[in-house]
Amino acid sequence: MLPSRSDSQQRSLENPDKQTMRVDSTKRTDKLIEVPRKKLNMRLYTESEQRFQDYVNSKIVTISIIALVGAYAILIFIIVALEELLDETEFNNVSSILSWIELGILIVFILEIFVGLYAWGIKKYYKDKWLILDTLIILLSLFFVIFELADQKTSNVIKVIQAVFRFLRIFLLIRKAQTFRRLATISTISTPAEKIVRFLAELKEVLEDENMKLDIDYCIDKIGNNQLYQMGKLDEDNAEAMAWLNQSQQGRAEVKRIVTNEQQQQQQKKVIANFQKLNIPKRLLEILYKQHDDLYIDPFECDKLSGGEGLVNLMLFFFENYNLFDVFLIKPKVVRGYFEEVMKGYLDNPYHNKVHAQDVAQTCNFLLSKCKFIEIGQLDEQDIACVLIAGAIHDYGHPGLTNAFLINSRNDLALTYNDQSVLEMYHPSQCFKIAWGNQKVNIFENLQFHKYRRIRESIILMVLSTDMAHHASELAITNSRIAAPDFEPNGKDKQRLMDLIVHSSDVSNPTKSFEIYKNWTEKVLTEFWLQGDKERDLGLPISYLCNRYTTNTAEAQVGFIDYVVKPTFACVLGFLPAYEPFFQNLDKNKAKWQELIEYYKQQLASIQPK
Numbered sequence: 001m002l003p004s005r006s007d008s009q010q011r012s013l014e015n016p017d018k019q020t021m022r023v024d025s026t027k028r029t030d031k032l033i034e035v036p037r038k039k040l041n042m043r044l045y046t047e048s049e050q051r052f053q054d055y056v057n058s059k060i061v062t063i064s065i066i067a068l069v070g071a072y073a074i075l076i077f078i079i080v081a082l083e084e085l086l087d088e089t090e091f092n093n094v095s096s097i098l099s100w101i102e103l104g105i106l107i108v109f110i111l112e113i114f115v116g117l118y119a120w121g122i123k124k125y126y127k128d129k130w131l132i133l134d135t136l137i138i139l140l141s142l143f144f145v146i147f148e149l150a151d152q153k154t155s156n157v158i159k160v161i162q163a164v165f166r167f168l169r170i171f172l173l174i175r176k177a178q179t180f181r182r183l184a185t186i187s188t189i190s191t192p193a194e195k196i197v198r199f200l201a202e203l204k205e206v207l208e209d210e211n212m213k214l215d216i217d218y219c220i221d222k223i224g225n226n227q228l229y230q231m232g233k234l235d236e237d238n239a240e241a242m243a244w245l246n247q248s249q250q251g252r253a254e255v256k257r258i259v260t261n262e263q264q265q266q267q268q269k270k271v272i273a274n275f276q277k278l279n280i281p282k283r284l285l286e287i288l289y290k291q292h293d294d295l296y297i298d299p300f301e302c303d304k305l306s307g308g309e310g311l312v313n314l315m316l317f318f319f320e321n322y323n324l325f326d327v328f329l330i331k332p333k334v335v336r337g338y339f340e341e342v343m344k345g346y347l348d349n350p351y352h353n354k355v356h357a358q359d360v361a362q363t364c365n366f367l368l369s370k371c372k373f374i375e376i377g378q379l380d381e382q383d384i385a386c387v388l389i390a391g392a393i394h395d396y397g398h399p400g401l402t403n404a405f406l407i408n409s410r411n412d413l414a415l416t417y418n419d420q421s422v423l424e425m426y427h428p429s430q431c432f433k434i435a436w437g438n439q440k441v442n443i444f445e446n447l448q449f450h451k452y453r454r455i456r457e458s459i460i461l462m463v464l465s466t467d468m469a470h471h472a473s474e475l476a477i478t479n480s481r482i483a484a485p486d487f488e489p490n491g492k493d494k495q496r497l498m499d500l501i502v503h504s505s506d507v508s509n510p511t512k513s514f515e516i517y518k519n520w521t522e523k524v525l526t527e528f529w530l531q532g533d534k535e536r537d538l539g540l541p542i543s544y545l546c547n548r549y550t551t552n553t554a555e556a557q558v559g560f561i562d563y564v565v566k567p568t569f570a571c572v573l574g575f576l577p578a579y580e581p582f583f584q585n586l587d588k589n590k591a592k593w594q595e596l597i598e599y600y601k602q603q604l605a606s607i608q609p610k
């Protein structure tokens with residue numbers, strides 16, 4: 001009986017030159033790592049061994065062996081029946097013919113064993129200990145059949161032993177029948193996931209490294225439980241990692257796999273080590289572990305903890321967390337270099353600065369993971385990368401002035417982009433130039449051209465969607481798409497929803513804690529009022545919200561929530577039901593501003609120009 005091997009395992013062993021194979025690790029886990037085959041302690045099969053394995057596993061051989069088992073069963077039944085029915089002389093007359101047939105069948109079984117031993121080697125072949133017993137029974141049966149044919153005058157003792165062996169041969173038949181059932185089950189396996197799980201289970205058997213076995217258990221668990229795309233919530237491995245970081249065993253997430261404490265610790269150390277390699281400041285790393293998908297993470301605190309490099313560190317965290325280094329086929333230092341350049345391009349504006357960019361990327365991640373857009377839109381790693389990169393670059397080089405100002409003041413950017421989404425055209429354009437202008441920081445360099453085109457197009461569309469000039473019309477279209485019977489959040493509507501993820505994140509301040517929201521409000525109005533001052537000096541019409549002498553901060557925010565933010569997030573809620581608990585923040589914050597309207601009126605009265 002031969003150890004059955006799945007097609008996938010067969011294929012993986014087909015090419016001995018490919019000395020590496022990809023094995024999933026834990027959360028970083030979802031990161032693929034190259035592991036030399038030798039390290040896996042796997043035997044490499046020669047071409048001829050593989051040919052024999054293919055031959056033995058082929059349908060025709062399997063069916064032939066099963067047919068032979070059936071014939072052998074009938075033969076044994078006939079021998080036992082004739083022995084009972086006929087007298088000794090009559091039985092001796094026919095038994096030699098039956099013995100010759102039995103000899104033929106046993107020789108085929110012996111051949112089957114030899115082929116198996118050659119194809120898989122003794123160690124692998126006899127990994128199933130029952131096969132040793134099978135072999136023994138076949139060999140002894142062979143011995144008795146030969147003995148019977150050579151000497152008809154068997155003693156009574158031999159006859160008893162023979163009878164016992166007939167019984168044991170029935171056991172052999174049962175074993176063969178079991179294998180047949182197993183083969184039949186295998187042949188009904190239909191999904192690739194099942195095949196992969198089977199392959200992983202078999203791979204685990206040949207591995208000697210305990211850590212690798214744990215990694216395979218992790219893969220089987222995730223595939224088997226259909227959790228491959230559950231990147232959103234902080235998963236159990238991250239929770240464990242956090243516990244390890246805090247040197248605390250409290251609140252440890254329940255671990256489904258049965259592993260020793262030592263193995264768990266090794267796992268945790270591996271996850272931590274992967275993130276630590278990124279040189280993210282320790283305190284920030286702790287916060288990101290705990291809150292990377294949290295709406296209430298404090299962007300100002302994150303930036304402060306990383307010495308003003310919050311944007312760079314956040315993006316490195318995301319690249320590791322979502323396995324994007326492998327998607328882009330780049331090293332962390334290239335990613336760090338790229339986002340350092342992006343960060344430098346953000347001017348020191350009161351509002352449109354690097355912390356706002358970091359905040360938008362962070363909020364995008366909240367919608368992707370905690371609000372489950374990754375699952376609903378069935379986003380692949382490329383999609384995730386596009387959304388997060390778009391969030392990070394969406395205001396690159398923002399001059400702290402609106403498109404209207406740039407157009408009215410005949411600014412060079414407005415001339416370049418023909419007054420059309422001036423800044424939203426400028427931001428991504430510059431960010432792609434950064435990459436292609438310096439090979440050392442080009443995160444796109446190793447992408448295949450068609451992938452690069454797809455990523456570039458998607459990022460540009462998302463940044464363009466942040467132009468408030470198109471807010472109302474685009475929102476109306478998106479709402480109508482969500483209501484349409486052929487709405488496909490994971491298909492033809494995916495990009496439109498990704499656009500909305502970035503646009504809504506860009507206007508998400510009113511959805512956050514009032515303290516952080518108020519901080520952002522003061523910053524954005526400071527920036528607007530500086531523009532208003534410029535407009536006044538240039539004799540240009542003063543833009544909406546830009547007159548420091550007439551804009552009531554609280555009233556402006558109530559209007560902003562009612563007319564912009566609430567409709568935007570109502571639309572988000574239309575396809576992300578998990579956003580529901582956060583939606584009420586808008587009303588709570590609006591009520592707080594309403595209480596402050598009178599206060600700001602008095603403030604305005606005290607600063608009126610003479």
Ligand SMILES: [Zn+2]
Pocket residue numbers: 356360394395466506
């Ligand atoms: Zn923005």
